Amino acid sequence: MGTYLITGATGAIGAAVAEMLHEDGHHVILTGRSAERLDATARRIAGDTGGERVRTLVLDLTDPRQIEPALGEAELPPLDGLVHSAGGIRLGTVEQLRPGDWLDQLLVNTAAPAELTRLLLPSLRAARGHVVFVNSGSGLRSKPAWSAYAASKHALRALADSLRAEEPELRVTSVFPGRTASEMQRQVRALEGEEYDPDEFMSPRTVATVIVNALRTPRDATVTDISVRA
Structure with a gap:
């Protein structure tokens, strides 16, 4: 069985991915900003197994420069997979958005995945691993009030495409989900002035x-891009 590191593991999609990988018998490393929420997620995923295949690692992706020190003593094993599921969003028109709104989203949604991937390349290369970038439909198209978020997700797609070309021994997949029931979606609906119904x-x-x-795809093939819609 393999070892997979999942960012945003306390979020809806990240936690679900970690749970499914654990059900498959893999070891999972859960990352997020809150140690308390990570521990709660780990306990839920581990269930009766006692947590032997679940590990937590506190990572704050809002400042990519702090990722390397946070990983400094982690002693990570070879990684069969890295799933980038963390992300942030702020909506607003080009007129409304300020530099901080742009920078915050570009840091969390693009620069942090790039830096974490860079730091984990030795572990990924050792296992000929698989990197999955959980993107968004906004990584394929934009719409009014979504410019900064869409820009960060378009950049994330470019990161994935370049990584795939640079690291032929790794498999790289971009996933572009449509709207998904999650705390982020609750925030989006509030920003849109609408009610949230999961x-x-x-x-x-x-x-x-x-x-x-x-991730289960046999090694003789790579699923490069997937769009998922309701």
Whole structure:
């Protein structure tokens, strides 16, 4: 069985991916900003197994320059997979958005995945691993009030494409989900001035199934890009 590191593991999609990989018998390393939430997620995923195949690692992706010190003593094993599921969003028109709004999203959604991938390349190369970038439909198209978020996700797609060309021994997949029931979606609906009803959106488990199936693909093929819509 393999070892997979998942960012945003306390979020809806990240937690669902970690749970499914654990169900498959893999070791999972859960990362996020809150040690308390990570521990709660780890306990839920581990269940009766006692947590032997679940490990937590506190990482704050809002400042990519702090990722390397945080990883300094982690002693990570070879990684069969790295799933970038963390992300942040702020909506607003070009007129409304300020430099901080742009920088915050570009740091979390693009620069942090780039830096974490860079630091984990030795572990990924050792296992000929698989990197999955959980992107967004906004990484393929934009719309009014979504410019900064869409820009960060378009850049994330470029990162994935370049990494795939640079690291032929690794497999790299971009997943572009549509709207998914999650805390982020609750925030988006509030920003849009609308009510949030999770039944109106895809289940995180559905998106996680697509991601895990890409990870399960035999080594003689790579699933490069997947769009998932309700």
